[in-house]
Amino acid sequence: MLSSPVWRGSPAFAFYAGLLAGGAITTTVLVVVGSLVRAPIPPPVRWAVVGMALTAVLLRQFGVLSFTLPENRRLVPETVFRLGRRLGPLQFGLEMGTGARTYLPSGLPYVGAVAVLMTANLPLALCAGAGFGLGRALMTASSLRYDEGDGWVQEWRDHVRTLTVVTGAAFMVSLLAIMLWSGTP
């Protein structure tokens, strides 16, 4: 669906804007809930929870552990485009950007959600949410420009293990630096 010519020009930009907004909505909800959940928990314990989530997800990513993470196991329906050439892609992006509307094939967003829930204030949570949308937009933007077919997705499949390692490393470096620069523990 993302390879379709209708994804050129302003519909694509509406989709990207939706992705960023969707990510920001999810992290806003997480930080609101998190401000209640984490109130009685001391900061070092909060980071320990994040560390446990990261460890569990990384072990799962590399096949050491096997467990199911909650996800919405269905595709965003085509009816989302009933709103028109721009609002349709905007809504589609919004739903994809929340991370709660369709499949999530990586465990990293779950760790990010736990980190936001346990440690982030609102501005930083918005940065994380916009970043999530940006990451998803990078896929769409680069695959649209790669070729006329699904060559980009095929490249992803061909290098999936390396990509898992590199994105996991980038995620861990960021998370560790956030912990160190926050002065905790």
Added chain:
Amino acid sequence: MPIRLRWHPLTIAVLIGSAACVAAGAGLPPALWLVMGAAAGFATSGST
């Protein structure tokens, strides 16, 4: 004929990793949260 830039998934992943290292070195929390989110979002790309 316009030049069409083609971004391989590995190129983007390495760029995100590089951004993580730069933000970590600079100690910029907003950038770190942004890059962490981008790494998580890009890691889900295999779904479509």
